Amino acid sequence: MPAAIEAHGLIKRFGKTTALDGIDITVEEGRVLGVLGPNGAGKTTAVRILATLLKPDGGTATVSGLDVVHQATAVRRKIGLTGQFASVDEDLTGMQNLVMIGQLLDLSTRQAKVRAAELLAEFDLTDAAGRLAKTYSGGMRRRLDLSASLIGRPAVVYLDEPTTGLDPAKRDDVWDMIRVLVKQGTTILLTTQYLEEADALANEITVIDHGSIIAHDTPQGLKRQVGGQTLEVRPTDVTSLPRVRELLVRYGTREPEQPAPDLLSVSVASESAMTTVVAALAAENISVSELSLRLPSLDEVFYSLTGQTKKDETPNGAAA
């Protein structure tokens, strides 16, 4: 039984730039793989190769055991693609978009209409079915995009940054829909710039940068590697920053950083660090306007994995 997606040593160059430098990807049937990386890391290139839109310069890839280069048409019957690039037609209504794609997937016009109505209902777009897609909000468009990729009941779905640019409430909607897909047994490859998203949805996470894989693990394992969670403290009075810093050095697992002039952040080993820090702040009589615990950002993930910050100008604690 071959894996749903299996790629070995994928290489892709655009002129002198190497977009993919030999990456391996395996996703077992019914699982979700999160591909995490910054803009330009090669995530989209990888998806485009696996979706038969680009030919690799080296390496091989199969989807449900079918070669993406030599059996491209057969692969296209198995896959659905949603994301930054594959899009819907703004000058057609939601219904027309879905019916057209259904027809192109060899459904009769009747069948295409039934399937379109089904998906529109499932994605809460029935009321907007007769409206032009260009009048849709960002969240609605994303839902229409997603339903367009599901018309042929694909076994494998690629979601290329499905929530980029959406506000948190809309993002949760999209997450819920992805979870429904997973429940139906669909294999999913999801690219994202947010560890939080990969953590919420994926069974395994592959981190890529400059076209190479720099980490591959379960979300738990990856979080362990990158230092679990990040605690952020914003004191009410900026002058107490040095004292807060001292505290954070004591309880954090790494040197604190200063992402904003009045904000300090530090990686902590576990959630319990939050209580300890709160108690310590109270004991020192420091009042804070914001105190939060979150998963590391992409920058912090990269810092932990490579020891380098992504951006040259990333602020560090020295400024305090």
Add this chain to the structure above:
Amino acid sequence: MIRDSLILAKRTITKMFRNPEQFIDVTVQPIIMTVLFVFIFGGAIAGSTDKYVQFALPGIIVQTIMFTSLTIGVNLNTDIQKGIFDRFRSLPIARSAPLFGAVLGDIVRHSIAITVTLVFGRIIGFEFTTPWWHVAIAVLLIIAFAVSLCWVSVLIGMLARSAGAVQGLSFLIVFPLTFGSSTFVPASTLPTWLQGWVAINPVTHVIESMRGLLTGSTGVVGDTTTGQILWVITSCVVLVGVFFPLATWAYRKKI
């Protein structure tokens, strides 16, 4: 393949009716051109507007068709940039189906433009002096020319970086082709060097064929209507022979 192309042609047509500016191209624009040339320049060029409409209308049809056949490059360029072609390509359909769909859909645009120009011309005094089947041949011939010419636009649409650039480049090609012909004035009134260009310009032959088929006038550039039609068919074969392979090659490379 044929079914897929037809499904995608339907998309092109639906979009045309949704975008007023594209619809204006094939309805209002030929009327404006006819009014402008017949009523403003007609008296000065031919002595009377009645005489001039007989002369100019076949040329105005050709000019309208030239402009509408270049829209396809702009539309394809926009589609590719918006990512709709990526969606099509992730579907199990022939790779060139979206391209043929766009070309097929454009035939409807051309038909509308021709009908509008002929009907409006008739209203302002254009007279058909040839049998009906000559008119039918004229319509088929001009559509064949449009479908052949559109591959030039497809190629530009694939090579240009933006839809705006496609528009600019297309106009650069269409202007010398339409105005450097016998569209609006008899070629004999032009300077000799320009007459040389007019004589080899394929658009001149298209216009002269149209004149012959619609008004029975014989060759201003000195060939019979049958001769002109053969010229047009040759041009179509050459256009398709050169630009179809180039356009499909650029298309495959681009997406």
